[in-house]
Amino acid sequence: MLNQKIDVSIVIISWKMKDLLSRCLQTIYNFTEGISYEIIVIDNNSQDGTSEMIEENFSQIKLIKNPENRGVAPARNQGIKEAKGKYILILDADMELIDNSIKHLFDFMEKNPEAGIVGCKLVDKDFNLQSSCKRFPTLLAFLFRRLEWIEAVKNSNTLKNHTMQDWDHNQIKEVDYLIGACQFFRRDVIDKIGMYDDNIFYGPEDIDFCLRIWKAGWKVYYYPFTQIIHHEQRITKKKLFSKISFKHFAGIFYLYRKYNFRIKI
Numbered sequence: 585m586l587n588q589k590i591d592v593s594i595v596i597i598s599w600k601m602k603d604l605l606s607r608c609l610q611t612i613y614n615f616t617e618g619i620s621y622e623i624i625v626i627d628n629n630s631q632d633g634t635s636e637m638i639e640e641n642f643s644q645i646k647l648i649k650n651p652e653n654r655g656v657a658p659a660r661n662q663g664i665k666e667a668k669g670k671y672i673l674i675l676d677a678d679m680e681l682i683d684n685s686i687k688h689l690f691d692f693m694e695k696n697p698e699a700g701i702v703g704c705k706l707v708d709k710d711f712n713l714q715s716s717c718k719r720f721p722t723l724l725a726f727l728f729r730r731l732e733w734i735e736a737v738k739n740s741n742t743l744k745n746h747t748m749q750d751w752d753h754n755q756i757k758e759v760d761y762l763i764g765a766c767q768f769f770r771r772d773v774i775d776k777i778g779m780y781d782d783n784i785f786y787g788p789e790d791i792d793f794c795l796r797i798w799k800a801g802w803k804v805y806y807y808p809f810t811q812i813i814h815h816e817q818r819i820t821k822k823k824l825f826s827k828i829s830f831k832h833f834a835g836i837f838y839l840y841r842k843y844n845f846r847i848k849i
Contacts, residue, residue, distance in 0.1 A: 589620055590620050590621065590622055590668045590669040590670070591619040591620045591621060591669055591670055591671065591690055592619055592620075592621040592622075592669045592670070592671045592672070592673050592686055592690060592768075593621070593622050593624060593663075593664075593666075593667030593668060593669035593671070593672050593673070594612065594621055594622065594623045594624065594673045594675060594686070595624050595626070595660060595663035595664060595667060595672060595673065595674050595675070596608065596609075596623065596624070596625050596626070596663075596674075596675050596676070596677055597625075597626040597627075597628055597656065597659040597660055597663070597676075597677065598625060598626070598627055598628065598630060598634050598677040599627075599628040599629075599630055599653055599677075600630045600631075600632050600634075601630070601634070601677040601678055601817070602630065602632045602633050602634045602637055604677055604678040604815055605625070605634060605637075605638075605677040605678075606637055606641065607680055608675065608677055608678065608679050608680060608681075609623065609625075609638075609642055609645070611679075611680050611681035611682070612681055612686070614681070615681045615682065615683060615684050615685070616681070616684060616686045616687065617684060617687065618684065618687045619686065619687050619690050621669065621686065622646065622667070622668060622669065623642075623644075623645045623646070624645070624646045624648065624663040624666050624667060625638055625642075625645055625646070625647050625648070625663075626648040626650060626654075626659040626660070626662050626663050627647065627648070627649050627650060628650050628652075628653040628654055628655075628659050629649075629650050629651060629652050629653050635647060635649050646666060648662055648663065648666070650662075655784075655785035655786050655831070656764065656780075656784070656785065656786045656787075656789055657779075657780035657781055657782055657783075657784045657785070657786075657789040658780075658782045658785075660674060660764075660779070660780050660789075661779040661780055661782060664774060664779050664780075665779075667771075669771065670770075670771060671690060671693060671768060671769065671770060671771065672768075672769055672770075672771060672774070673686060673689070673766075673767070673768045674764060674766070674767040674768075674769075675765070675766060676764070676765040676766070676814070678765075678814060678815040678816065678817055679765065679766065679812050679813070679814055679815075680812065680813040680814075680815065681812055681813075682811070682812070682813060683810045683811065683812075684810070685704055685810040685811070685812050686768075688704070688807070688809065688810040689702055689703075689704060689768040689807065689810070690768075692805070692807050693768065693770065696805070698802065698803050699802065699803050699804075699805050700769060700770060700772075700773050700797040700798075700800070700802025700803060700804065701762065701767055701768065701769035701770075701773065701793075701794060701797050701802070701804050701805070702762075702768050702769075702804075702805040702806070702807050703716055703717060703762035703763070703766045703767055703768065703805075703806060703807065704716075704766055704768075704806075704807050704808070704809075704810050704811060704812060705753060705806075705807075705808040705809075705810070705811040705812075706763075706765060706766060706811065706812055706813075706814040707811050707812075707813055707814065708813065708814065708815075708816065709813055709815060711811075711813075713753055714814055714816065715747040715748065715749075715763075716762060716763050716765065716766065716806070716814075717748060717753075717757070717759040717760075717761070717762050717763075717806040718746055718747055718748060718759070718760060718761060718763070719745060719746055719748060719759075719760045720760045720761065720791065720795070720847045720848055720849075721746050721791070721847070722742070722746075723836075723840065724742050725742050725743060725745075725746040726836050728740060728742055728743045728746075729743070729746075753806070753808055754808050755808065756805060756806065756807055756808065756809075757805070757806050758803050758804065758805060758806075759804055759805070759806045760794065760795075760798075760804065760849070761790060761791050761793075761794035761795065761804060762790065762794060762804060762806065763790050764789060764790035764793075765814055765816075766812060766814075767790065767793070767794075769797070770802075773797055773800070773802065776800050777796045777797065777799075777800050778796075780792070780793055781793075781842075783835075783838055784835040784838060784839065785831040785834070785835060786831050786835060787831070787833075787835035787836055787839075788835050788836055788839045789835070791839060791847065792839055792842070795843070795847065795849070798849045799849070
């Protein structure tokens with residue numbers, strides 16, 4: 585039976601991010617108050633001491649140890665299946681809280697029943713804005729995201745439109761989708777649309793999830809009045825021709841095939 589005494593279930597997957605995950609977990613405990621919560625961590629066979637670190641330093645956390653790297657969507661779904669909260673928060677392991685952000689997102693959702701999912705402002709370690717909410721991408725925009733090191737691509741209208749550079753990110757706004765680093769959603773969403781698409785190993789599962797939320801009649805919101813530091817790893821951009829990059833590209837093409845090459849609300 586669902587334990588409604590738990591307000592938020594925080595689900596974090598980790599792959600070879602032991603130190604960043606440790607910082608993330610400690611900041612959750614340091615800053616989160618005014619709500620009840622549980623933390624569920626899925627270790628995707630990191631083999632870097634992640635599981636041992638959690639067992640030694642955070643024994644209260646529910647830990648799921650995968651014998652292999654199951655990818656993003658399947659591992660998140662493992663955590664969601666164990667979640668008991670009224671709301672579920674998906675966080676990346678490389679996040680660092682500096683505010684009572686989870687309570688702020690909880691309060692927003694409590695006051696806005698039309699919201700199916702919300703994400704907050706993300707910044708880098710120097711507090712520069714990160715593009716955490718975006719417009720649905722074209723295939724060209726997906727390609728340009730991998731070529732941002734080229735100045736002409738970085739300043740292209742295609743990329744600026746996709747990453748919403750025409751907007752200051754300082755107001756609450758309905759957006760097409762939120763990146764998976766921070767997605768706070770109702771349990772009712774899972775009951776109605778299901779979980780993340782297991783066919784997407786790594787990549788656009790966040791786009792697919794938000795699109796299905798829109799199609800189910802809820803809204804997707806960006807909430808800028810609290811922020812989290814995101815020590816973004818950008819692994820597919822650092823290693824364009826790695827195995828995980830190819831899995832990412834496969835996920836992109838799967839997504840477009842799934843929606844007959846028409847990704848829109």
